[in-house]
Amino acid sequence: MDPDVQKVIDTTVAGTISALESAAKEASVKRFVLTSSAGAVRDIEKHIPEKPVLVDEFNEDAVALARNIPKSLTSLQKGFIAYEASKTISEQKAWAWVKENQPNFGFSTVVAPAILGRPLSVEKQGHPASSAIPVKLFEDNAAEFKYMSRFFYVSGEDVGLIHVAALVHPDVGNERIFAYAGPYSWNDWLKTFRELCPGKKFPDDAPGLDYAMSKIEGRERAERLLIDMGKPGFMGLEETVKANIEHLLA
Numbered sequence: 001m002d003p004d005v006q007k008v009i010d011t012t013v014a015g016t017i018s019a020l021e022s023a024a025k026e027a028s029v030k031r032f033v034l035t036s037s038a039g040a041v042r043d044i045e046k047h048i049p050e051k052p053v054l055v056d057e058f059n060e061d062a063v064a065l066a067r068n069i070p071k072s073l074t075s076l077q078k079g080f081i082a083y084e085a086s087k088t089i090s091e092q093k094a095w096a097w098v099k100e101n102q103p104n105f106g107f108s109t110v111v112a113p114a115i116l117g118r119p120l121s122v123e124k125q126g127h128p129a130s131s132a133i134p135v136k137l138f139e140d141n142a143a144e145f146k147y148m149s150r151f152f153y154v155s156g157e158d159v160g161l162i163h164v165a166a167l168v169h170p171d172v173g174n175e176r177i178f179a180y181a182g183p184y185s186w187n188d189w190l191k192t193f194r195e196l197c198p199g200k201k202f203p204d205d206a207p208g209l210d211y212a213m214s215k216i217e218g219r220e221r222a223e224r225l226l227i228d229m230g231k232p233g234f235m236g237l238e239e240t241v242k243a244n245i246e247h248l249l250a
Contacts (some may be wrong), residue, residue, distance in 0.1 A: 003078035005066045012086035016094050016181060017072065024103040031106045033166040035223050036091045037177070038113040038138050045215040055176050055218045059088045063186070098174075106142035106173045108166045111218075112159050117235070118243035126243070131156065134189055134244045140203055142186075148184045150209045152216070154179045155235040158226060165225040165240035177225065179217030181234035184241075185209035192241045196249060 002008050016034065023029045038044075041057050066085035069078055091109055098107045114130035127135050130153075136142035159179045166172050187205040193204060223233050 002082060003075040003080065005069055005082040006158055008079075008082035009066065009086045009089055012090045012091050016090040018098050020094060020101075020103070021109075023105060024101065027104065029105045031108070031167050031172075032103075033088065033163055034091065034094055034107070034109045035163070036109040036111045037084070038152065038180070039080075039088040040087040040091050041111060042214075043084070044147060047151070049212040052215040052217055053178070053180075055178065058092060059084055061150065063088050080147075086187055091099050095121045108174060109161055109176050110159065110166055111178045111180075112154055114148060114184075115159055116153045116155050116244050117155035117157060117240045118246065119156070120173055122247050131244055134241055135248065137186055137189055137203070138193055138245050138248055143160045148204060149206060150211070150213075150239060151184065153184045153211070153237065153240060154181045155240040157237050158231070159248070161229050161231065162225055163223055165229050169225060169228060172225070175221075176218065177222050178216050179222045180216040180235060183213040183239070184237050187239055192238050195247070196245075 020032065023032050039062065040059055041139065042052060042059055043061055046061075062081060065081055068079060073081075094107070094109070114133070116131050116134060119125055119127055119131060126132070130148070133142055133145045133148055136145060158181060162177060162179045162245055165179055185206075187209050190202050190205060193200070218229035
């Protein structure tokens with residue numbers, strides 16, 4: 001992650017608006033789907049059960065922090081703040097652009113948390129983004145990602161199909177789709193690892209990761225789209241984690 005906060009924000013916003021402007025010039029474009037992020041909604045540590053995640057919520061805390069980054073933060077921490085702020089601002093700017101310009105296409109965003117599961121090609125792309133973390137934990141090398149030890153996940157297959165639904169489903173239009181399959185903790189992953197590899201030594205369970213998480217207001221809508229597209233619902237956590245590390249089991 002790039003720790004240059006303003007550079008990340010400016011680049012992300014410019015790319016988003018440029019894509020919208022290009023799409024608006026083509027009469028054949030009927031829908032535009034923007035991939036957003038859970039980071040554009042709320043900080044990871046603020047997902048408490050007393051405060052549900054709302055479909056119109058944006059991460060203003062990340063935007064405020066990005067304007068006054070503490071010098072004491074590491075490059076990784078600065079990069080994560082830059083990422084969250086850039087996704088927040090770029091999605092807000094996109095909605096504002098659509099409202100102002102009234103293009104001839106429908107506009108929706110898919111809000112995704114940690115995307116886990118089977119990569120398209122381990123040989124050619126490795127494990128991109130969040131899907132690298134289960135691999136790191138499997139190898140006992142995930143300390144720098146401890147901030148992701150308790151959060152929400154979605155499989156790459158499911159979030160991909162939700163994007164397709166946003167493009168073709170007749171009932172989708174001008175909405176944020178929250179592709180949150182469910183919560184996870186590293187202890188859940190470790191349980192799956194131990195079942196798959198009973199002879200391998202893994203780290204001990206981390207204490208304090210069994211706390212309740214926020215209710216996701218838009219989750220049922222996203223799962224309904226998956227069902228309409230032919231899936232039984234979101235892929236379960238165990239199946240998703242197994243797919244994420246299956247190449248390590250050979």
